[in-house]
Amino acid sequence: QGADGAPPALRDLDLAPLVEPAVDALRKERGAVQNNIGVLITRLAQSPRYKQTVRDLNGMESLHQIQLPRVQAQKAEAARRHRIENNTDARAAELRKLRAAQGRA
Secondary structure (H helix, E strand, O other), X not given: OOOOOOOHHHHHOOOHHHHHHHHHHHHHOOHHHHHHHHHHHHHHHHOHHHHHHHHHOOHHHHHHHHHHHHHHHHHXXXXXXXXXXXXXXXXXXXXXXXXXXXXXX
């Protein structure tokens, strides 16, 4: 919508009525659905046209509470994988941990 070359039909499209139901759904849904709604609200909040509406509905706070732990977990997992791939000591420790877990199973 905000792109300079956007067609008039797209520029004139008003998504404001969708913001409130999306914020409510973000709070109620779980899992992948919640993540997808979070992406939608994030994109709406990046648009000056809808940013204030998202703020008025406390959508920013909901995004922070719901999405932040998920993003932090993804970053931690990526850092762990990077450490295992690039550090021989970390790789050996991970193999020991996996073997110990298999021994208990």
